[in-house]
Amino acid sequence: MSKERVLKISILRYDPHVKGDKPRMETFEVTEAPGMTLYIALNDIRKHIDSSLKFDFVCRAGICGSCSMLINGKPALACSTLTAKLGEEITLAPLPTFELIGDLSIYTGNWMRGLNERLSTWIHNEEKIDTDTLEEKMEPELAEEIYELDRCIECGCCVAGCGTMQMNDNFLGAVGLNKIARYQLDPRDKRSDEDYYELVGDEDGVFGCMTLLGCEDVCPKNLPLQSKIAYLRRQMVKIGK
Amino acid sequence: MRITYTDVLIIGGGLAGLRTATGVKERGFDTILLTLVPPKRSHSAAAQGGMQASLANSVMGEGDNEDVHFEDTVKGSDWGADQEVVRMFVNTAPKAIRELAAWGVPWNRVKRGNRQAIINAKSVTLTEKDEAHGLITARDFGGTKKWRTCYTSDGTGHAMLYAMDNKAHEDKIEIRERREAIALIHENGRCYGAVSRNLMTGELHAYIAKATCIATGGYGRIYSVTTNATICQGIGQALALETGVATLGNMEAIQFHPTAIVPVGILTTEGCRGDGGVLRDVDGYRFMPEYEPEKKELASRDVVSRRMTEHMRKGKGVKSRYGDHLWLDITLLGREHIEKNLREVKDICENFLGIDPAKEWIPVRPTQHYSMGGIRTKYTGESQTLKGLYSCGEAACWDLHGFNRLGGNSVSETVVSGMLVAEYIADFCEKEESNIDISTKTIEKFINQEQEKLEKLIHKDGGEDAFEIREAMEKIMMDKVGIFRNGKDLQEAVNQLEELLKRSKNITVHRSQSLAANPALVNAYRTQKMLKVALCVAYGALLRTESRGAHAREDYKERNDEKWLNRTITSWRSEEQTLPDVEYEEIDIKSMELPPGFRGYGKNLNIVHKDSEIRQKEVDEIRAKSSDNRFKIQEKLMPFRDKLPKKYRGKNERLSERFNNE
Numbered sequence: 001m002s003k004e005r006v007l008k009i010s011i012l013r014y015d016p017h018v019k020g021d022k023p024r025m026e027t028f029e030v031t032e033a034p035g036m037t038l039y040i041a042l043n044d045i046r047k048h049i050d051s052s053l054k055f056d057f058v059c060r061a062g063i064c065g066s067c068s069m070l071i072n073g074k075p076a077l078a079c080s081t082l083t084a085k086l087g088e089e090i091t092l093a094p095l096p097t098f099e100l101i102g103d104l105s106i107y108t109g110n111w112m113r114g115l116n117e118r119l120s121t122w123i124h125n126e127e128k129i130d131t132d133t134l135e136e137k138m139e140p141e142l143a144e145e146i147y148e149l150d151r152c153i154e155c156g157c158c159v160a161g162c163g164t165m166q167m168n169d170n171f172l173g174a175v176g177l178n179k180i181a182r183y184q185l186d187p188r189d190k191r192s193d194e195d196y197y198e199l200v201g202d203e204d205g206v207f208g209c210m211t212l213l214g215c216e217d218v219c220p221k222n223l224p225l226q227s228k229i230a231y232l233r234r235q236m237v238k239i240g241k
Numbered sequence: 242m243r244i245t246y247t248d249v250l251i252i253g254g255g256l257a258g259l260r261t262a263t264g265v266k267e268r269g270f271d272t273i274l275l276t277l278v279p280p281k282r283s284h285s286a287a288a289q290g291g292m293q294a295s296l297a298n299s300v301m302g303e304g305d306n307e308d309v310h311f312e313d314t315v316k317g318s319d320w321g322a323d324q325e326v327v328r329m330f331v332n333t334a335p336k337a338i339r340e341l342a343a344w345g346v347p348w349n350r351v352k353r354g355n356r357q358a359i360i361n362a363k364s365v366t367l368t369e370k371d372e373a374h375g376l377i378t379a380r381d382f383g384g385t386k387k388w389r390t391c392y393t394s395d396g397t398g399h400a401m402l403y404a405m406d407n408k409a410h411e412d413k414i415e416i417r418e419r420r421e422a423i424a425l426i427h428e429n430g431r432c433y434g435a436v437s438r439n440l441m442t443g444e445l446h447a448y449i450a451k452a453t454c455i456a457t458g459g460y461g462r463i464y465s466v467t468t469n470a471t472i473c474q475g476i477g478q479a480l481a482l483e484t485g486v487a488t489l490g491n492m493e494a495i496q497f498h499p500t501a502i503v504p505v506g507i508l509t510t511e512g513c514r515g516d517g518g519v520l521r522d523v524d525g526y527r528f529m530p531e532y533e534p535e536k537k538e539l540a541s542r543d544v545v546s547r548r549m550t551e552h553m554r555k556g557k558g559v560k561s562r563y564g565d566h567l568w569l570d571i572t573l574l575g576r577e578h579i580e581k582n583l584r585e586v587k588d589i590c591e592n593f594l595g596i597d598p599a600k601e602w603i604p605v606r607p608t609q610h611y612s613m614g615g616i617r618t619k620y621t622g623e624s625q626t627l628k629g630l631y632s633c634g635e636a637a638c639w640d641l642h643g644f645n646r647l648g649g650n651s652v653s654e655t656v657v658s659g660m661l662v663a664e665y666i667a668d669f670c671e672k673e674e675s676n677i678d679i680s681t682k683t684i685e686k687f688i689n690q691e692q693e694k695l696e697k698l699i700h701k702d703g704g705e706d707a708f709e710i711r712e713a714m715e716k717i718m719m720d721k722v723g724i725f726r727n728g729k730d731l732q733e734a735v736n737q738l739e740e741l742l743k744r745s746k747n748i749t750v751h752r753s754q755s756l757a758a759n760p761a762l763v764n765a766y767r768t769q770k771m772l773k774v775a776l777c778v779a780y781g782a783l784l785r786t787e788s789r790g791a792h793a794r795e796d797y798k799e800r801n802d803e804k805w806l807n808r809t810i811t812s813w814r815s816e817e818q819t820l821p822d823v824e825y826e827e828i829d830i831k832s833m834e835l836p837p838g839f840r841g842y843g844k845n846l847n848i849v850h851k852d853s854e855i856r857q858k859e860v861d862e863i864r865a866k867s868s869d870n871r872f873k874i875q876e877k878l879m880p881f882r883d884k885l886p887k888k889y890r891g892k893n894e895r896l897s898e899r900f901n902n903e
């Protein structure tokens with residue numbers, strides 16, 4: 001068996017609630033164990049070295065999107081990152097753009113809710129639902145296609161990896177555009193193409209994207225973000241004419 | 242001002258909490274929802290396999306209806322369930338799924354014509370009907386007679402939770418994220434809301450409401466290895482317990498899921514076996530048919546978990562540095578099926594095990610998964626003993642699952658209970674008795690009390706380390722209150738937990754002094770609460786000298802209806818005590834639609850209650866005499882429809898059953 005590695009995990013520490021606290025890098029040493037993920041490593045640090053270290057994990061299975069952070073500078077989910085895939089020296093920092101709670105813990109909730117409200121990401125349908133009778137039919141392939149786009153976990157990785165976002169913080173980001181692509185595909189949502197144009201047909205929306213591909217590279221769910229944004233753009237160009 | 246008034250306070254933003262919020266809001270009441278995390282991060286998102294509802298659209302679901310779903314659920318519960326609640330549930334589940342479809346869940350649909358499926362390790366051709374094309378389809382799950390589990394690939398919980406949270410946005414529900422309820426506010430047997438702690442700033446705030454609803458999910462994290470999210474810590478149950486008034490039901494009923502990966506305990510859905518996957522031992526041998534010739538891998542969860550454990554005890558497990566495990570083989574389903582219908586499973590295998598499940602077997606073993614027990618309520622969701630306190634979802638025990646819940650019945654329950662409980666809460670809020678009658682002084686007292694507790698934790702010197710105590714608790718639960726239980730281990734567990742509880746009163750937050758965002762402080766006060774919950778589980782398990790559902794005693798192998806056809810009710814009347822008070826609530830056979838019988842797994846060891854036979858005779862007679870339709874017969878056996886809110890009383894249409902709902 002190969003020798004156990006001692007990982008050097010450097011973490012950007014800062015607690016905005018503590019007066020006078022300043023951002024600084026702090027390095028922790030952790031002995032690697034087989035199958036170790038950053039979830040296990042960070043909890044190890046909290047339990048045995050520094051119990052004030054702030055980070056967020058919920059499902060710890062790559063499903064809920066709580067633990068996105070910059071891992072060696074790249075946005076990713078910490079829970080499903082095996083340390084074996086990284087070098088001995090690892091740097092961790094919180095995702096930019098979102099409000100910092102402290103250390104690696106960020107507040108994505110208010111940002112995402114703002115986005116959802118701005119785009120009204122729900123089914124718009126005035127008809128009363130009759131739940132006693134058969135449900136409305138849907139083509140099986142269409143349902144699968146909608147699910148494909150519905151798989152976004154709002155982790156914020158695409159937002160952090162987006163070049164456009166750095167220049168225009170009003171930009172919807174891939175997360176927002178993907179949502180519109182999802183609802184436009186869904187026949188249950190009765191909004192018209194013009195309605196969607198109103199929401200995303202400008203520089204803050206689909207015409208702002210500079211196709212730098214940052215989003216798709218970092219999406220932990222491997223959503224086809226670029227092709228969907230391109231598709232949406234073609235649709236919007238047609239409507240805009 | 243540290244006090245906010247509203248009509249309804251909802252604690253928990255999972256499927257149950259959100260659906261309750263939407264329901265009361267639509268009835269015109271103001272509501273505030275508190276949650277530890279943004280609602281979309283709630284544990285509900287992790288549900289993979291699906292939601293049970295007897296739509297009967299797919300060919301393998303033909304003939305399904307509420308009656309079949311009812312029978313499966315009651316048998317699954319080992320007759321511990323409240324049969325009226327089960328009836329209310331099975332009648333509402335099809336409505337719940339149709340509502341979710343209208344709100345945007347992309348349920349997988351029936352495709353007309355032939356398709357290949359794997360059943361009992363063989364490829365079979367299924368032919369779907371033309372008229373079913375485009376309706377919601379279903380897959381097979383354990384312990385069900387029909388294919389009844391509706392799904393969106395293996396991201397069902399995610400799709401449901403997103404649709405529900407989006408609906409909450411549409412309804413402009415006031416959601417307060419990263420807020421933790423740390424104590425209920427109550428006086429004279431009446432609950433008036435909660436003290437909440439802002440997890441970002443540490444600020445305490447009181448929310449005062451006519452009705453308070455706890456929808457905080459399960460308590461899996463009292464065990465060291467669990468499929469549950471890190472936030473499923475039983476805090477909701479502890480809040481109820483700490484009032485000294487509200488009670489908990491059947492806390493010892495803990496479900497172990499057969500197939501979580503080793504070592505980390507992340508779940509691979511029952512859909513793996515439902516879709517045709519099999520279990521193998523160290524020799525690659527498929528062992529389940531030997532133990533359960535009829536249902537094999539798709540016997541009820543508690544049964545499969547026990548059989549796996551038995552098999553490993555015979556030396557047939559695969560040795561690993563993390564202990565023994567078995568194999569889950571889904572290679573026979575083929576890559577296309579896995580990449581389409583089991584993609585979370587595929588991701589999990591790749592990310593956490595570094596294997597390709599289309600080519601390799603998955604190392605699995607039974608792991609803590611679900612909490613059947615919870616805050617004991619009436620069918621309305623209201624606590625039996627604390628007025629104005631409601632609970633629903635996994636947090637509650639209204640008692641749909643008895644001693645074992647069926648896969649797919651839980652997400653279904655969260656939504657259904659949310660729909661129903663919202664109506665009962667709204668009814669309550671319409672009445673004068675719901676008026677808020679508590680003084681500011683009393684409210685302040687509750688806030689100050691909590692503030693003092695927190696400060697004591699921070700400022701005390703040289704006390705116990707919460708991380709250590711908590712780890713010890715998790716290990717005791719795992720080793721001694723697990724799949725198979727016995728009196729000796731359970732007694733030890735209770736003694737040791739009691740000792741830990743005493744030590745926990747002396748916890749200090751080491752190293753980290755902030756009263757704001759401070760994970761060490763959070764861990765400290767939660768550990769104190771979790772220990773009480775753990776004691777309810779262990780003590781209940783020790784006292785229950787029989788085996789029922791997931792509660793399996795090696796020293797009392799038989800299900801004993803004569804003595805134990807009852808619910809365990811625990812409470813914690815004074816802060817001074819170190820063990821819960823335990824009482825029992827009888828389950829009345831004479832009013833059952835389905836009197837106790839044999840579940841059909843293994844040998845029949847039941848000790849029969851004398852009323853069972855009498856009631857069975859009555860039921861048989863009613864059935865034999867009557868020439869009525871199934872609804873009328875059911876009504877004669879056990880009327881339940883009056884209990885449902887009016888808007889949910891309608892009959893459910895199916896391809897084969899059309900009605901004129903009046």
Ligand SMILES: Cc1cc2nc3c(=O)[nH]c(=O)nc-3n(C[C@H](O)[C@H](O)[C@H](O)COP(=O)(O)OP(=O)(O)OC[C@H]3O[C@@H](n4cnc5c(N)ncnc54)[C@H](O)[C@@H]3O)c2cc1C
Pocket residue numbers: 252253254255256257258275276277278279280283284285286287288289290291292293397398420421422423456457458459468469470472473476477508510610611633634635636648649650651652653655
């Ligand atoms: C891995 C996994 C897979 C599963 N798959 C299935 C499946 O396929 N089918 C099925 O039927 N069931 C499944 N289940 C079970 C099912 O997912 C859960 O029982 C169900 O989702 C619970 O929902 P809930 O709304 O009751 O609670 P949760 O979704 O757990 O939500 C609890 C909420 O309470 C909040 N909260 C907790 N404590 C506090 C507090 N003190 N103050 C404020 N807020 C608080 C949390 O923030 C959260 O929002 C699965 C479970 C697991 C573990």
